Amino acid sequence: MAKTSIDYSQIELQEHIPLTEEEISSIANQKQDFFKHVPGVLILVILLMVLMACYLLKDKFHDFKYYHYLLFSGITLVLYAFLYGIMYLVYIYFVKNWEKDIKSGKNRLISVIISRHKTENDEYIITFSGRSRKEKIRLPVSKADYLDYLVGTQVVVVYLKHSKTVISIDHYNHSTH
Template sequence: MTKVLIDYSQIHLQENIPLNEEELNRIAIHKRDFYKDFSGVVIAVIMIVMIMAGYFLKNEFKNFKYYHYLLFIGVAVALYLFFLLMHWLLCQYFKGRWKKDIKNGKNRLESIIISKHKTEGDEYIITFAGCHKGKKIRLPVEKTDYDQYEMGAKVVVNYFKYSQEVISLDYFESKD
């Protein structure tokens, strides 16, 4: 891995830039997509789990009393409520980040790409040099951006600070 030389005097960070309508719509789409299809998927998964449990208990059904069936249904409802609670907690976490992003705006960073890596979960991360020595800003990017920009390239990245989402990534064109 090559070491990238960094001139920190050329790195600029602008914070709290107000969001435009397109960026507000982008956050609204994220909110809408977060709730989409959740209940149907959870119910389908619970049904599959209950069918599997029924298959393994098929020889025991003749000994079941009414309270066993109620217990079986109660377990399904408890599983659904558990997953619903986990989804609600995740929603609250992301809602807080989105509210902070709407309130504080976006950041614009003129920087240099100092490293790139791909995680096990197929997430592509680019690390940008921060304003001070030792400060780094790591942001997940799309695969196309990951492939397009090489280490050492001077770029301008607009991103949401709290949700760590890249809005745009372009090569830096100096005004000289």
């Protein structure tokens, strides 16, 4: 892969652009939808774990006393509370990033794509050149955007800095600038 020469004077970053009402409501919807299915999913996961434990202990149940059943139930409740707490901490992390994004606004970057890669979890990441040689901006994008934009393409990206969310990405048109 040949290195692309980059003219850093052509790269522009506009920060703190106020969000539109539609973008703010989109963030509010993400907040509401994020935690909606967590209790059900956790109950399902723990139920599967309990069923596996019961299967593995099926020959030992005749030796169980009442306190073994209480201990088993207590461990299940503690595990549920622990996993719920972890999910709540993840939720708080995302909420703080969304609040920072609402407060600081969005960024508009005119840049060149310097690399792109796909992760093991089918996430598509594009790396944009920053205003200097050492500055790089990595953002996750949709599969369609990943396939549409190749290395060396000059683009205009509007994104949220803290939650690393791409709002829009388009080819850079020199005449409209």
